[in-house]
Amino acid sequence: MNWIIRTLTCSVGKKLIMAVTGLSFCLFLVSHLAGNLTIFKGQKAFVSYAESLHSLGALILMAELGLLVLAIFHICFGIWLFVGNLGARPVGYAVKKNAGGRTLSSAIMPYTGLFLLVFIIIHLLTFHFADRGGKDVYNLVHTTFTKPGYVIFYLIAMIAAAFHVKHGFWSAFQTIGANHPKYMPVIKTVGLVFSLLVGFGFGCLPIYLSLS
Amino acid sequence: MSKTINLTLKVWRQPGSEAKGAFETYGAKDISTDMSFLEMLDVVNERLSVEGKDPIAFDHDCREGICGMCGSVVNGVPHGPQKATTLCQLHMRHFADGDTLVIEPWRSRAFKVIKDLAVDRSAFDQLIQTGGYISANTGAVPEANAILISQETAELAMDAAACIGCGACVAACPNASAMLFVGAKVSQLALLPQGRPEAAKRVQAMVRKMDELGFGACSNEAECEAVCPKEISITNIARLNRELIKAAFGSPF
Numbered sequence: 509m510n511w512i513i514r515t516l517t518c519s520v521g522k523k524l525i526m527a528v529t530g531l532s533f534c535l536f537l538v539s540h541l542a543g544n545l546t547i548f549k550g551q552k553a554f555v556s557y558a559e560s561l562h563s564l565g566a567l568i569l570m571a572e573l574g575l576l577v578l579a580i581f582h583i584c585f586g587i588w589l590f591v592g593n594l595g596a597r598p599v600g601y602a603v604k605k606n607a608g609g610r611t612l613s614s615a616i617m618p619y620t621g622l623f624l625l626v627f628i629i630i631h632l633l634t635f636h637f638a639d640r641g642g643k644d645v646y647n648l649v650h651t652t653f654t655k656p657g658y659v660i661f662y663l664i665a666m667i668a669a670a671f672h673v674k675h676g677f678w679s680a681f682q683t684i685g686a687n688h689p690k691y692m693p694v695i696k697t698v699g700l701v702f703s704l705l706v707g708f709g710f711g712c713l714p715i716y717l718s719l720s
Numbered sequence: 721m722s723k724t725i726n727l728t729l730k731v732w733r734q735p736g737s738e739a740k741g742a743f744e745t746y747g748a749k750d751i752s753t754d755m756s757f758l759e760m761l762d763v764v765n766e767r768l769s770v771e772g773k774d775p776i777a778f779d780h781d782c783r784e785g786i787c788g789m790c791g792s793v794v795n796g797v798p799h800g801p802q803k804a805t806t807l808c809q810l811h812m813r814h815f816a817d818g819d820t821l822v823i824e825p826w827r828s829r830a831f832k833v834i835k836d837l838a839v840d841r842s843a844f845d846q847l848i849q850t851g852g853y854i855s856a857n858t859g860a861v862p863e864a865n866a867i868l869i870s871q872e873t874a875e876l877a878m879d880a881a882a883c884i885g886c887g888a889c890v891a892a893c894p895n896a897s898a899m900l901f902v903g904a905k906v907s908q909l910a911l912l913p914q915g916r917p918e919a920a921k922r923v924q925a926m927v928r929k930m931d932e933l934g935f936g937a938c939s940n941e942a943e944c945e946a947v948c949p950k951e952i953s954i955t956n957i958a959r960l961n962r963e964l965i966k967a968a969f970g971s972p973f
C-alpha cells in the first residue's frame with residue numbers, strides 16, 4: 509500500500525492522477541455531448557433520452573458517484589499542484605517572456621479549471637438538483653436558456669472547456685509517458701479537434717435553444 | 721567590419737543570498753557586436769571597477785557553450801533571445817543599438833542567489849548524486865562490442881546526454897520544475913543496457929529528491945525545451961514519467 513501512496517503523491521504521480529482523471533472526463537464529455545445532441549431531434553427525443561438514462565437506476569447512480577470521485581481527485585490534486593508550483597518560485601521575474609513553448613491554453617489551465625468547477629456546480633444546481641415542478645427536462649432547459657445571462661455564462665464556460673481540453677488532452681498522454689514521434693502529432697491533432705467539438709458542440713445548444 | 725552599439729542594462733544586484741536585491745541601471749557604451757554577452761559584461765565590469773564600484777557577479781567557465789556554468793535571464797528569456805545558444809555563445813550582434821536589456825538571475829526556490837546573477841545550482845549536483853550514475857566494478861576493461869546497441873538508441877541517449885546542467889529549464893519553467901533535467905539524466909541512462917540494472921531505483925530516487933529540493937511539477941508548458949541551449953526534447957520528460965510508472969508498478973520495491 510505504501511508504495512501506491514508514495515507513487516501517487518510524488519510530482520509525477522500527482523500529474524498521473526490529473527492525466528487519468530482528465531482522460532476519463534474526456535470520455536464522459538463524449539457521451540454527454542452525444543446525449544445532448546438529441547435535443548436537435550426535438551422535445552420527444554430529448555425527453556426519452558433523459559428518461560432512458562434515469563431508468564438505468566443503480567447503474568446511473570454508480571456512474572454519478574464515479575464521476576464525483578474522479579472530480580474530487582482531479583480538483584484536489586490540481587489545486588495541490590497549482591499551489592505547490594506557485595511555491596517553487598518565491599521570487600518572480602521582473603520581465604518574463606514566452607520563449608515559444610507556452611500556449612494560451614496551457615498558460616490559463618488552472619484558471620479555466622477553476623472556472624469550470626464553478627460552472628459545473630451551477631450547471632448541476634440548474635439542471636440536476638433543480639425542482640422541475642412538473643415540467644419535463646426539455647422545458648427546464650428551454651426556459652433556462654431564454655435568459656441571456658445563462659446563455660452567455662454557458663458560452664464562456666464552453667470556451668473555457670475547449671481551452672482546457674486542448675492543453676489537457678495531449679498533456680495527459682505526455683504525462684502517462686505516451687510521447688512518441690509516430691503518435692504525438694496524431695494525439696495533438698485529435699486533441700485539437702476534440703476541443704473544438706466540445707466548444708462548438710456544447711456551445712451550439714444554448715444558442716439553438718435561446719433562438720428556437 | 722565590426723560595429724559598436726550602446727545599450728542600457730538593468731541588472732539585478734544582490735550583495736548576498738540573504739540580502740535584499742534590486743535592479744541597477746548601467747550604460748554599456750561602445751560594445752562591439754563581435755563580443756559575446758559575457759564579454760560585454762566583462763567590459764561593463766572593468767568600467768565599474770575603474771569607478772571603484774563592485775563588479776557584477778556572474779557565473780562562467782568555458783565560454784564555449786559546453787560547461788553549463790553561464791546563464792542569466794535576458795529580457796525574460798533564459799540565455800537570451802537566440803535559440804539553442806548559451807549566454808556565453810550569444811553574440812551582441814543579436815541586439816540593436818539603443819536596446820534596454822533586463823538581466824536577472826535564475827529564479828527558483830531550489831536555486832538560491834549567491835550574488836547578483838550567480839545562483840547556487842548545487843541542487844542539480846544533489847540530484848546527480850541521488851541517481852545520475854551507474855555502478856561499475858573496476859577491473860579489466862570489458863570488451864567494447866559485448867553489448868550491442870543500435871545506432872538509433874545510441875543517438876537518443878546521446879541527445880539526452882547533451883544536457884550541460886545549466887538550469888535554464890528550471891529558470892524558464894513557469895513552475896520552476898526540474899523535470900527536463902531529471903528527464904534527460906534518467907533517459908540517457910535508461911536507454912542504454914548499462915543503465916538498466918539500476919533504472920527503477922534511479923528514477924524513483926531522483927523524482928523523490930527533486931520534490932524534496934523544492935522544484936515544481938511539470939505542467940507540459942514546453943518552455944524548457946524552447947530555451948534549452950542543447951535542445952533537449954520534452955520526450956525525455958515523457959520517458960521519465962514512463963520510467964517512473966514502470967518502476968512503481970513493476971519493480972519489487
Ligand code: FES
Binds near residue numbers: 782806809
Ligand atoms: S560558460 Fe560554459 S557554457 Fe557558457
